[in-house]
Amino acid sequence: YQILVIGGDGIGNEVTAWGKRVLEEIGSLYEHPFAFDTALLGHAAIEATGSPLPEETLRKAHGSDAILFGAIGHPKYDNDPSLKVRPEQGLLGLRKALGLYTNIRPIKLFDELLNASSIKPEILKGADILFFRELTGDVYFGEKARKDEGKTAYDVMIYSKYEVERIAHKAFQAARRRRKIVHSVDKANVLESSRLWRETVNEVAMQYPDVELHHQFIDSAAMLLIKNPRMFDVILTGNLFGDILTDEASQIAGSMGMLASASIGDSTGFYEPIHGSAPDIAGKGIANPLASILSVALLLEYSFGMKKEAESVVEAVEKTLKEGYRTIDIADNNTPKEKILGTKAMG
Amino acid sequence: YQILVIGGDGIGNEVTAWGKRVLEEIGSLYEHPFAFDTALLGHAAIEATGSPLPEETLRKAHGSDAILFGAIGHPKYDNDPSLKVRPEQGLLGLRKALGLYTNIRPIKLFDELLNASSIKPEILKGADILFFRELTGDVYFGEKARKDEGKTAYDVMIYSKYEVERIAHKAFQAARRRRKIVHSVDKANVLESSRLWRETVNEVAMQYPDVELHHQFIDSAAMLLIKNPRMFDVILTGNLFGDILTDEASQIAGSMGMLASASIGDSTGFYEPIHGSAPDIAGKGIANPLASILSVALLLEYSFGMKKEAESVVEAVEKTLKEGYRTIDIADNNTPKEKILGTKAMG
Numbered sequence: 299y300q301i302l303v304i305g306g307d308g309i310g311n312e313v314t315a316w317g318k319r320v321l322e323e324i325g326s327l328y329e330h331p332f333a334f335d336t337a338l339l340g341h342a343a344i345e346a347t348g349s350p351l352p353e354e355t356l357r358k359a360h361g362s363d364a365i366l367f368g369a370i371g372h373p374k375y376d377n378d379p380s381l382k383v384r385p386e387q388g389l390l391g392l393r394k395a396l397g398l399y400t401n402i403r404p405i406k407l408f409d410e411l412l413n414a415s416s417i418k419p420e421i422l423k424g425a426d427i428l429f430f431r432e433l434t435g436d437v438y439f440g441e442k443a444r445k446d447e448g449k450t451a452y453d454v455m456i457y458s459k460y461e462v463e464r465i466a467h468k469a470f471q472a473a474r475r476r477r478k479i480v481h482s483v484d485k486a487n488v489l490e491s492s493r494l495w496r497e498t499v500n501e502v503a504m505q506y507p508d509v510e511l512h513h514q515f516i517d518s519a520a521m522l523l524i525k526n527p528r529m530f531d532v533i534l535t536g537n538l539f540g541d542i543l544t545d546e547a548s549q550i551a552g553s554m555g556m557l558a559s560a561s562i563g564d565s566t567g568f569y570e571p572i573h574g575s576a577p578d579i580a581g582k583g584i585a586n587p588l589a590s591i592l593s594v595a596l597l598l599e600y601s602f603g604m605k606k607e608a609e610s611v612v613e614a615v616e617k618t619l620k621e622g623y624r625t626i627d628i629a630d631n632n633t634p635k636e637k638i639l640g641t642k643a644m645g
Numbered sequence: 646y647q648i649l650v651i652g653g654d655g656i657g658n659e660v661t662a663w664g665k666r667v668l669e670e671i672g673s674l675y676e677h678p679f680a681f682d683t684a685l686l687g688h689a690a691i692e693a694t695g696s697p698l699p700e701e702t703l704r705k706a707h708g709s710d711a712i713l714f715g716a717i718g719h720p721k722y723d724n725d726p727s728l729k730v731r732p733e734q735g736l737l738g739l740r741k742a743l744g745l746y747t748n749i750r751p752i753k754l755f756d757e758l759l760n761a762s763s764i765k766p767e768i769l770k771g772a773d774i775l776f777f778r779e780l781t782g783d784v785y786f787g788e789k790a791r792k793d794e795g796k797t798a799y800d801v802m803i804y805s806k807y808e809v810e811r812i813a814h815k816a817f818q819a820a821r822r823r824r825k826i827v828h829s830v831d832k833a834n835v836l837e838s839s840r841l842w843r844e845t846v847n848e849v850a851m852q853y854p855d856v857e858l859h860h861q862f863i864d865s866a867a868m869l870l871i872k873n874p875r876m877f878d879v880i881l882t883g884n885l886f887g888d889i890l891t892d893e894a895s896q897i898a899g900s901m902g903m904l905a906s907a908s909i910g911d912s913t914g915f916y917e918p919i920h921g922s923a924p925d926i927a928g929k930g931i932a933n934p935l936a937s938i939l940s941v942a943l944l945l946e947y948s949f950g951m952k953k954e955a956e957s958v959v960e961a962v963e964k965t966l967k968e969g970y971r972t973i974d975i976a977d978n979n980t981p982k983e984k985i986l987g988t989k990a991m992g
């Protein structure tokens with residue numbers, strides 16, 4: 299089992315170090331021969347090599363069975379939109395190169411964190427959503443350019459039928475193993491690409507007569523997600539709308555610091571927290587490593603089929619929360635000071 | 646004062662009838678010569694004339710001083726993405742024809758509704774956000790088409806500098822009269838149009854050194870809006886991101902049924918609730934007319950400069966809420982049954 303560890307930028311490195319430690323423990327406890335390598339991506343890669351996605355990283359990625367990733371992004375680029383070489387190109391390039399078209403983001407609240415959210419506990423209790431976000435298409439990868447001497451800028455939002463079909467199948471299949479409800483999110487009342495999305499999802503749905511399909515406009519979905527999160531089972535959506543909704547949905551799980559994701563394509567699986575590089579807290583030793591550790595659980599299950607091992611990781615997280623330990627992002631008014639841990643202690 | 650009333654589709658007609666009644670009352674109380682006319686838009690217009698935006702509606706719109714609008718949309722089109730003539734084209738066409746590039750959406754919670762939201766009262770208390778959503782550009786109005794024999798569909802997300810400048814100025818000017826903070830929302834780490842947006846907002850900001858400017862990525866903004874709504878004062882964003890964020894923000898105000906909006910351009914102002922046509926409750930007489938009535942307050946203030954009259958409308962809404970009256974969407978577990986009103990009684 300060849301595992302590539304890419305910390306990336308900001309808190310990415312800090313939290314991924316603990317994800318890796320958990321993998322090492324699992325490897326020795328269950329006697330799995332995990333072999334690790336590391337690589338650069340994003341701002342860190344630009345600094346070292348000039349490219350956000352160095353050749354070497356790409357080669358190592360293709361040669362590994364699974365990738366544990368941290369986060370990407372740096373304020374330098376956010377403050378200067380005119381920079382041509384940008385960290386995010388590394389992550390987007392790798393997603394594309396590995397054909398990672400399905401991004402799976404489970405949103406489930408640990409009972410212990412019921413009070414950590416800004417949403418009322420009675421609204422949240424029992425919420426359990428599985429997001430299928432398309433990851434290699436949409437306005438992320440359409441043509442983008444300037445014209446009129448730089449005074450106009452555009453990005454093409456684009457989807458082809460086969461791209462919608464393949465992820466729709468994954469979503470319906472997953473719904474079959476759950477509550478059998480799919481909400482497909484688009485903006486078909488305005489966008490042609492959304493109308494293609496909706497038509498195609500309708501066609502795929504015919505093969506899953508046992509699964510209930512609902513369509514929801516993105517604006518309405520953004521509202522319903524917090525108004526009534528329990529109405530959702532599987533949510534299927536495009537790259538941009540998925541980006542927005544899953545960040546929003548992090549409030550259902552109490553904190554962004556708790557959410558893991560799996561990106562699946564044709565071969566190598568890619569696992570990462572949904573949180574970003576959080577430059578404001580980077581280097582302070584307070585970042586929550588649980589999203590990285592829960593990403594490890596997804597890696598074990600999806601890439602290696604190690605269900606028992608994955609469960610033991612999730613149980614360890616649950617146990618730690620039950621014992622009252624919190625990082626600052628998931629602490630609430632009732633958390634005693636001595637139970638608030640830094641990255642290392644929580645790891 | 647020539648006022649055009651366009652009910653539109655679904656509950657649009659039911660709620661706008663009460664908005665109009667309030668205008669009539671104000672007219673007779675304050676002795677203003679309000680003259681009314683009506684016109685068709687959306688599905689209703691397609692049924693009657695074949696076009697979602699009939700010539701006559703366009704002519705009447707241009708000839709009026711202000712427009713009070715209801716809502717648009719019909720399930721027939723949502724279920725059949727292949728239909729070429731669609732209700733929303735009427736609304737989008739009218740926004741474009743009237744040059745309504747600034748959509749202002751105030752999000753303010755009436756104290757009485759503190760418990761109507763899914764968000765915790767202690768998170769909401771004091772939240773007061775003014776959205777500036779660009780309304781005549783972005784992926785809404787870029788080229789949209791099919792190719793590859795209909796198997797690929799695209800929409801061009803596009804912004805020009807002057808479009809960003811004019812709405813940015815409006816947002817900074819408004820911030821000056823408030824808490825002097827602007828959050829500009831984009832996805833500049835991925836989109837070229839967002840990078841142009843960010844550059845331009847940075848340039849405009851130099852003329853407002855007394856206003857604090859923050860940039861926020863849309864994913865992160867969608868999360869922070871419900872995690873910590875009080876951090877926001879003025880939010881400035883594009884058409885698509887504004888559509889999503891304002892619907893989401895309706896949870897801050899307790900219900901979508903409470904939110905009004907003003908669309909301002911070069912001359913005629915356009916006022917509408919932010920809620921949709923809600924086909925599921927249309928005709929049942931239970932829709933909340935307060936968003937339409939609060940849209941009337943915006944109309945009086947923005948189009949006619951009638952501050953006192955506008956305030957009296959808002960005060961009437963406050964008083965009614967204080968007396969405990971609710972429509973079903975803003976009722977909570979403590980609302981006695983006899984205080985839950987239908988559209989007419991609330992109107």
Ligand SMILES: CC(C)[C@H](C(=O)O)[C@@H](O)C(=O)O
Nearest residue numbers: 370371386389541834835864
């Ligand atoms: C860093 C950024 C490019 C990325 C995205 O928008 O996909 C991130 O927000 C995510 O959700 O993984």
Ligand SMILES: CC(C)[C@H](C(=O)O)[C@@H](O)C(=O)O
Nearest residue numbers: 487488517717718733736888
């Ligand atoms: C009906 C629809 C076209 C419209 C939009 O997306 O602008 C609505 O959602 C709104 O926010 O006014």
